[in-house]
Structures are given as C-alpha cells and as structure tokens.
Amino acid sequence: MWREKERTGTSPALSQQLLLSIAEELKLPLLQIARQAEQASLDGPADLMAIRTTADSALQLLDSYVLGVRLSLERAQLDIESVSVSSVLYDAGQQLDALARNYGVALELNVAGRFGPVLAHRQGLQAALVSLGAALIEALPAQESAQLKLQLATHRSRYGIVAGLYADTRQLSNEALRRGRRLQRHSRQPLLNLTHTSGAGIFVADTILQAMALRLRTSRHHRLYGLGTVLQPSRQIQLV
Amino acid sequence: MAHILLVEPDRQLAATYRQALERARHDVAVAHGAQAAIMAADSARPDIVILELQLVEHSGIEFLYEFRSYQDWQAVPVIVQSQVPSGEFKGSWQLLQGELGVQAYLYKPRTSLRQLLAAVEELNPIKT
Numbered sequence: 001m002w003r004e005k006e007r008t009g010t011s012p013a014l015s016q017q018l019l020l021s022i023a024e025e026l027k028l029p030l031l032q033i034a035r036q037a038e039q040a041s042l043d044g045p046a047d048l049m050a051i052r053t054t055a056d057s058a059l060q061l062l063d064s065y066v067l068g069v070r071l072s073l074e075r076a077q078l079d080i081e082s083v084s085v086s087s088v089l090y091d092a093g094q095q096l097d098a099l100a101r102n103y104g105v106a107l108e109l110n111v112a113g114r115f116g117p118v119l120a121h122r123q124g125l126q127a128a129l130v131s132l133g134a135a136l137i138e139a140l141p142a143q144e145s146a147q148l149k150l151q152l153a154t155h156r157s158r159y160g161i162v163a164g165l166y167a168d169t170r171q172l173s174n175e176a177l178r179r180g181r182r183l184q185r186h187s188r189q190p191l192l193n194l195t196h197t198s199g200a201g202i203f204v205a206d207t208i209l210q211a212m213a214l215r216l217r218t219s220r221h222h223r224l225y226g227l228g229t230v231l232q233p234s235r236q237i238q239l240v
Numbered sequence: 241m242a243h244i245l246l247v248e249p250d251r252q253l254a255a256t257y258r259q260a261l262e263r264a265r266h267d268v269a270v271a272h273g274a275q276a277a278i279m280a281a282d283s284a285r286p287d288i289v290i291l292e293l294q295l296v297e298h299s300g301i302e303f304l305y306e307f308r309s310y311q312d313w314q315a316v317p318v319i320v321q322s323q324v325p326s327g328e329f330k331g332s333w334q335l336l337q338g339e340l341g342v343q344a345y346l347y348k349p350r351t352s353l354r355q356l357l358a359a360v361e362e363l364n365p366i367k368t
Contacts (some may be wrong), residue, residue, distance in 0.1 A: 027323065027349050028250060035256045038353050043263050054252070103251050142249035142296045144273040188324065189294050196249035196294045
C-alpha cells in the first residue's frame with residue numbers, strides 16, 4: 001500500500017473513493033439526459049443544445065479524472081512550463097460558458113492587473129479550473145445564493161499568484177473543504193454545505209493540483225469567497 | 241390538478257420535472273433548498289410535496305421536520321424522490337414513513353417521468 005501511495009501520490013483507498021465519487025456524479029448528467037429525452041418524447045422537441053452541453057460536461061469530468069491519474073503517475077517528469085494565468089482562466093471560462101448558461105449562472109472573468117507568467121502544467125491547471133468551475137456552477141443554484149454569479153479571477157498574494165473561482169457564498173470555507181476531504185471516504189455528500197452531489201469535480205481538481213505539487217485552497221477575491229490555488233511566478237524573462 | 245411543491249437541488253432536473261408535471265396540468269412551485277422550500281410552501285400551499293433528501297446545507301429530513309411542525313402541513317402527502325438508494329436509509333425508513341409521513345419513495349435514477357406522474361396521481365388528494 002505504501003508503495004502504491006508513493007507512486008500515485010494517493011492511497012488506493014482514496015483512489016477508489018474518487019472513482020466512487022465520479023460514478024455517483026455521472027449519474028446526474030445521465031439522469032438529466034434520460035429525463036430530457038423522455039420529456040421530449042412526451043412533449044415535443046428536445047433542447048439538443050442543453051443535452052449536448054450536459055454530455056460534454058460529463059466527458060470533461062472523465063477527461064480531467066484521467067488526466068489527474070496520469071499526472072500522478074508521471075509526477076517525476078511533469079512538463080512544467082511558463083504559463084500565462086490570464087490565458088488559462090480565459091480558456092477555462094470558454095469551456096465553462098455553455099454549462100453556466102444551462103444553469104443560469106453568470107460567468108465573469110476578472111484578470112485586472114498585470115501578472116507575469118507562472119510555473120505550471122498548463123493542461124493540468126486548466127483541467128483543474130474547469131473541473132472546479134463545473135462543480136461550482138452546478139452547486140450555486142442549490143446553495144440558494146442570492147446572486148448566481150461565478151468569477152474566474154486572479155490576484156497577487158504574499159504567497160504567489162492566486163488563480164481561482166469565486167462566488168458570493170460563505171459556504172466556500174476552509175472548514176467545509178477540510179471536512180469534505182475527511183468525509184470523502186465515508187459520505188455520499190461530503191461537501192454538505194457546498195454541493196448536493198458527491199463533489200467529484202472538486203476532488204478531481206484537488207487530485208490534479210496535488211499531482212502538480214499544488215494545493216486546492218479557499219481564498220477571497222475582493223468580497224467574494226472561492227476555491228483556487230497559489231502559483232509561483234516564473235523567473236523566465238518576459239519578452240512581450 | 242394539484243399544487244405541487246418540488247424540492248429539487250439540481251436546476252436542470254427541476255426544470256424537466258416541472259415541465260412534465262405542468263403538462264399533466266399540475267401547478268408547480270420549485271425550490272432548490274430546504275429553506276426556500278419552507279418559504280415556497282408558505283406561498284404555494286402544496287397538496288403534494290416531491291422531495292430530494294440530498295440538499296445543500298439542510299437535508300431533506302431536516303426540511304421534513306420543519307415542514308411537519310406546522311399544523312397546516314401535517315397531512316400533506318410527501319413523495320421522496322432521491323438519488324439515495326432505499327437500502328442506505330433502511331434504518332431510518334420507519335422515521336420517514338411514521339414520524340415524518342412520507343407516503344412513497346422513488347429512487348430517482350430509476351424513476352421515469354411517467355412513474356413520477358403515476359405516483360403523484362395516486363396520492364393526489366384532489367381527484368378530478
């Protein structure tokens with residue numbers, strides 16, 4: 001067991017738990033598609049765009065999971081490069097846009113201020129942010145938030161450059177995240193204050209970030225609460 | 241026609257269930273969480289409640305305790321339609337059925353819209 005933990009970065013029990021979370025999580029999009037198809041058979045044409053977005057989002061979660069496992073296995077030879085956080089956030093926003101519209105969530109990009117490049121595995125960072133974003137988009141309406149707004153944002157902190165997703169919801173707390181990680185093995189709804197699902201998207205993001213030697217953590221952006229990660233600035237000279 | 245309170249945390253599923261119930265000529269109020277459900281019950285005066293147990297912050301069971309504490313709502317039929325398989329709350333079924341007055345349980349992933357509508361018709365106190 002110790003060897004397995006060393007190789008993959010997570011214990012076998014935790015890997016199985018993540019798989020279980022994903023299996024539970026994937027029931028939701030499949031259920032949405034099944035019921036929308038049934039509804040269309042009773043009552044006229046289906047909203048094919050919504051169905052496609054739901055399916056795409058489920059596939060994205062699976063891809064992110066696979067990437068997380070792959071990065072964990074290849075941890076020693078990760079392709080860390082100099083990455084622009086703003087462009088990763090922009091691309092993540094593009095990927096989340098249709099899902100946000102399905103859920104009536106307004107997605108905003110806030111990359112005000114000039115930050116230099118950071119050191120990261122670009123694909124991993126983007127997958128973690130998308131995975132996190134999809135989970136929060138689905139969770140926001142269920143939290144009864146007054147505002148259905150999610151902001152992809154970056155700011156400088158004393159620890160480095162923070163990139164994350166922020167909303168006007170106090171449920172995004174350190175305690176909620178800590179308890180969720182602890183309950184992941186035991187509960188079908190470990191992030192009880194955050195989401196009605198298994199929270200697989202958040203745990204997948206956690207796994208990807210861990211594989212890149214980063215941490216998923218709670219943070220504040222202006223008056224918003226969020227989840228994100230701290231990235232280290234790249235010392236590479238910027239030519240532009 | 242019945243006034244139905246649908247307590248469903250997922251916005252997309254709620255929209256689909258609402259469409260199906262409205263097509264069957266029911267009047268539907270939707271709440272995504274327990275607190276909103278209590279407020280919605282106050283204004284919608286439901287004849288039937290369809291409830292998911294896995295909600296954010298307060299569970300469906302907490303909602304039921306609060307809901308049943310009001311005299312007006314003690315006899316309102318409740319259908320639990322949940323992602324939680326029945327086997328997982330075997331121990332609390334007596335509580336749900338007895339103390340909290342749950343009339344029917346449907347496992348959401350295996351319940352078609354037709355089956356949901358049939359359950360509603362069966363429990364609808366307003367027969368047309």
